Structures are given as structure tokens and as C-alpha cells.
Amino acid sequence: xxxxxxxxxxxxxxxxxxxxxxxxxxxxxxxxxxxxxxxxxxxxxxxxxxxxxxxxxxxxxxxxxxxxxxxxxxxxxxxxxxxxxxxxxxxxxxxxxxxxxxxxxxxxxxxxxxxxxxxxxxxxxxxxxxxxxxxxxxxxxxxxxxxxxxxxxxxxxxxxxxxxxxxxxxxxxxxxxxxxxxxxxxxxxxxxxxxxxxxxxxxxxxxxxxxxxxxxxxxxxxxxxxxxxxxxxxxxxxxxxxxxxxxxxxxxxxxxxxxxxxxxxxxxxxxxxxxxxxxxxxxxxxxxxxxxxxxxxxxxxxxxxxxxxxxxxxxxxxxxxxxxxxxxxxxxxxxxxxxxxxxxxxxxxxxxxxxxxxxxxxxxxxxxxxxxxxxxxxxxxxx
Ligand code: OGA
Ligand code: NI
Numbered sequence: 001x002x003x004x005x006x007x008x009x010x011x012x013x014x015x016x017x018x019x020x021x022x023x024x025x026x027x028x029x030x031x032x033x034x035x036x037x038x039x040x041x042x043x044x045x046x047x048x049x050x051x052x053x054x055x056x057x058x059x060x061x062x063x064x065x066x067x068x069x070x071x072x073x074x075x076x077x078x079x080x081x082x083x084x085x086x087x088x089x090x091x092x093x094x095x096x097x098x099x100x101x102x103x104x105x106x107x108x109x110x111x112x113x114x115x116x117x118x119x120x121x122x123x124x125x126x127x128x129x130x131x132x133x134x135x136x137x138x139x140x141x142x143x144x145x146x147x148x149x150x151x152x153x154x155x156x157x158x159x160x161x162x163x164x165x166x167x168x169x170x171x172x173x174x175x176x177x178x179x180x181x182x183x184x185x186x187x188x189x190x191x192x193x194x195x196x197x198x199x200x201x202x203x204x205x206x207x208x209x210x211x212x213x214x215x216x217x218x219x220x221x222x223x224x225x226x227x228x229x230x231x232x233x234x235x236x237x238x239x240x241x242x243x244x245x246x247x248x249x250x251x252x253x254x255x256x257x258x259x260x261x262x263x264x265x266x267x268x269x270x271x272x273x274x275x276x277x278x279x280x281x282x283x284x285x286x287x288x289x290x291x292x293x294x295x296x297x298x299x300x301x302x303x304x305x306x307x308x309x310x311x312x313x314x315x316x317x318x319x320x321x322x323x324x325x326x327x328x329x330x331x332x333x334x335x336x337x338x339x340x341x342x343x344x345x346x347x348x349x350x351x352x353x354x355x356x357x358x359x360x361x362x363x364x365x366x367x368x369x370x371x372x373x374x375x376x377x378x379x380x381x382x383x
Contacts, residue, residue: 026055033057033158040138042154042168044130047238054242060163063279065245066270066318078104079293083111085205097206098213105298105313106271106287112294114198119292122195122234123264125188126326129170130236132187140170140185147183149173156249161371166246166319167237174230192232196330199260199294203227203332206258206296214306216343226257226301228335229360235327237268240319248317248325252372254299255364256333261295263287266325269295272314284316300363300378301334304355307342314375336361340381355381 024035026046032055035041046055078100084093100107129137139145140152150172155165172184172192180193204223211218218226237248248268263269270284287295303312317327334340341357342350358381366380 026051029057036154036164037158038141039134040141040152040154041134042130042137042236043166043238044168044236045134047240052241054166054240054246058164058166059242059245060247060250064163064247064250066247066284066316078106079108079110079290081111082109082113082202082205085209094209094213097209101210101298101302101310103311104271104273104285105311106295106315107297108287108290108293108295109202110290110293112199112202114195114202114294116292118191118194118198119262119294121191122262122328123326125191126234126236126328127324129185129187129234130168130326137170147179149175149179150183150185156252157368157371160369163247165249165372166240167235167248167317169233169235171231171233174232188234192234192328195262195328196230196232199330200227200230203258203260203330207302210302210310211305211343214309214343214346215349216345218343225338226305226334226340227332228338229256229333231331231333233329233331235329237317237319237325237327239321239324241321243319243321246319248319249315250372251314251316251374253303253312253314253375253377254297254329254331255301255367255377256299256331257301257305258332259295259297259299259329260332261297261327261329263289263295263327264325265289265291266320266323268318268320268325269327270316270318271297287315299331299333300367300375300381301340301360303378304340304381305343307346307350307352308354309346312375312378333364334360336364353383356383 024031026032036046080093080096137152140150142151145151152170154168155161158164174180174196180189207223207227240246267286267289269287271287273283273285276282297313298310300312302310338360339357340360342353342355347353363380367377
């Protein structure tokens with residue numbers, strides 16, 4: 001057994017409402033892991049216990065830290081008014097969407113069809129869910145959750161991560177209204193369901209526009225298949241005493257077709273600009289919080305379908321010491337049984353298939369069994 005220094009034996013006693021006491025030593029790996037991950041206290045529980053310094057397990061190696069020096073100015077001019085897609089400026093707006101998907105892989109939309117009051121409610125219920133005592137949330141931990149469609153957890157794949165992410169989440173997969181009502185957490189099910197319903201048309205329209213601009217014909221049922229599975233996550237990023245050495249979410253791309261994301265006013269979402277020769281030359285751009293707007297980003301699936309023309313965006317989230325942050329993404333992905341591969345028209349035109357055909361379910365399994373590592377997830381489908 002390794003000796004523990006006296007100053008490291010900061011033992012915290014947390015009294016749960018059940019009157020059970022849980023004790024952990026915050027630089028003892030097992031003890032910390034049990035408290036945060038297995039017992040479901042999350043990062044929120046850690047912060048509530050009053051810690052003043054992040055535990056070692058949260059300290060990122062230097063190359064993963066978010067270095068302010070290499071962060072470019074935030075882009076203010078990439079907000080697209082979606083109502084214009086139905087008006088005389090259709091072509092111009094479609095072009096702007098396509099251009100964003102081909103370059104940064106990120107843009108923001110307004111007049112998106114999701115009511116503004118609903119956006120406010122989503123942020124409120126996200127805070128409400130995480131404000132609950134740990135044992136209320138822990139019923140949705142993997143392995144005990146009453147439904148595989150609801151999962152509460154922390155970080156991304158804690159078992160495989162050297163350094164944990166400073167984030168708790170609850171993930172709700174949509175199968176049908178009945179299941180959502182029966183299994184999703186009471187605190188958030190109504191608003192989360194409404195969010196899915198009111199954003200679905202926008203997602204289809206965006207996808208139709210993007211696929212259309214590739215010169216590819218996709219009928220309605222193919223479009224439906226490509227966004228047939230929907231997962232709403234509520235992410236909670238508690239305040240962090242040492243934001244400079246941690247990450248909220250490490251560099252990654254999303255696995256699906258298109259992600260719709262609501263963020264609050266705190267900021268901290270960064271996207272990588274273009275390809276760079278080395279990690280030192282990377283440029284990251286902040287996606288600025290815009291009241292009433294939704295963030296859209298291209299996922300791996302759309303990069304694969306478009307034979308590499310649309311860019312699945314590499315992004316990450318910084319932590320802050322001032323206020324806890326919430327975000328609410330909807331991951332629109334193909335159904336697991338759907339085969340994804342570059343559209344044949346594009347392969348014919350490009351003379352090369354940059355990706356092989358895979359079942360989306362396999363792609364998803366691979367995605368969830370590896371820790372976040374930039375765009376490595378795409379290797380699974382490389383030709
Ligand atoms: C994600 C993600 C960004 C954010 O959940 O995949 O990238 O702003 N979230 O929380
Ligand atoms: Ni993401």
C-alpha cells in the first residue's frame with residue numbers, strides 16, 4: 001500500500017437524507033471513484049462536499065488542457081435565420097448552411113421552431129434535476145436504471161479514462177411517447193419530450209438542405225431513417241476550483257448526423273478550426289452563447305454519408321470557477337439497424353469511397369466503448 005501524506009487525507013463525511021454516511025478520501029483513487037461514479041454522487045457531490053482543489057484524477061495532461069492563448073476570437077456572424085429557408089432568400093440561406101457544414105461544422109440558428117419559453121424551461125429543469133440529492137439521481141445509474149433508455153452518470157467512460165471529465169449528465173433516449181412518460185425522470189420528461197417534438201422538423205429540413213446540396217436524392221423515408229434515433233442529454237458542469245487543469249468535456253466529435261444543442265449564457269464551448277500541423281498550432285473558436293439561438297453541429301455520420309465533404313466538428317468544453325453551466329443537446333442519429341456509408345452518387349463522382357459501410361449500431365457501440373479522443377471515432381469506418 002502506498003503511503004498517503006497527511007495533507008492528502010482530507011476525509012469527507014457526507015450525510016445523506018437516509019442517514020447513511022459515505023466517506024471518501026479524495027486523492028485515493030478507489031475511494032473517489034466509488035463516491036463519484038459508482039454511488040452516483042457525481043462531480044456535483046464532490047463540489048457540494050466543499051473541496052477547494054480538484055482531485056488528481058481530474059487533472060488533465062498538458063496537451064488536453066484548454067489553453068487560452070490558442071483560442072481565437074469567437075465568431076459572431078454565423079447565425080442563420082431558418083425562417084428564411086422558406087422565403088425568397090432560400091438559396092442564399094441554404095448556401096450559408098452548406099458552407100458552415102463544409103468548414104467549421106458548427107453554426108447557430110434562430111427562428112428554429114422551438115419556442116423560446118421552452119428553451120428557458122429546459123435550462124430550469126436541468127438545474128432542478130441535478131439539484132436533487134444523489135440518491136434520487138442514482139436510481140438512473142447504469143445497471144440499476146428502470147429502463148435502458150435513461151442513464152444518469154458522470155464523465156464519459158469513467159472506467160477507461162485516465163483523467164475524468166468535470167461533468168454529470170442524464171441521457172434520455174426516445175422510443176415512443178409512452179416510454180418517455182413511463183421511464184424518463186419526472187423533473188424533466190415533459191419539457192425534454194416537447195424539445196424533441198418541436199425540433200424534429202428543423203433537423204429534417206437542415207438535413208434535406210445539406211443532402212440536397214450534395215446533389216444527392218434522398219426521399220422522406222431515408223431522411224427519417226438517418227435521424228430516426230434521438231437522445232436528449234442534460235449536461236451539468238459544476239463550478240470548478242481549478243478550471244485551467246480540467247475539462248468539462250474533452251476533445252471529441254459527436255457520432256450522429258446532426259446535433260442540436262442548447263447552451264446557457266456561461267460559455268465555454270469551443271470548436272477546432274480546420275486541420276493543423278501540430279497541437280501547438282491548433283486554433284479553437286468559442287461558440288458564443290446567443291439568447292434564443294440553438295447550436296447545430298455536424299456529426300460523424302454526416303461526414304461519412306457525404307464522403308468527407310461535411311466536417312464532423314471536433315469540440316470540447318472548458319470549466320469555470322464562477323457558475324455552474326447546463327447544456328441540453330439532442331443527438332439525432334440513424335436507427336441502429338441502418339447502414340451508413342458514403343452516398344453512391346458521391347463515390348462515383350469522387351472516384352473513391354473514403355469510408356466503408358457500417359451498421360450504425362456497431363458504430364455507436366464502438367463510440368461508447370472508447371474515451372473521448374478527438375476524431376478517432378471516425379477510424380472505425382475508415383475505408
Ligand atoms: C456533448 C457536447 C457541449 C456542451 O454533450 O457532446 O459536446 O456545450 N456538449 O455541453
Ligand atoms: Ni459533443
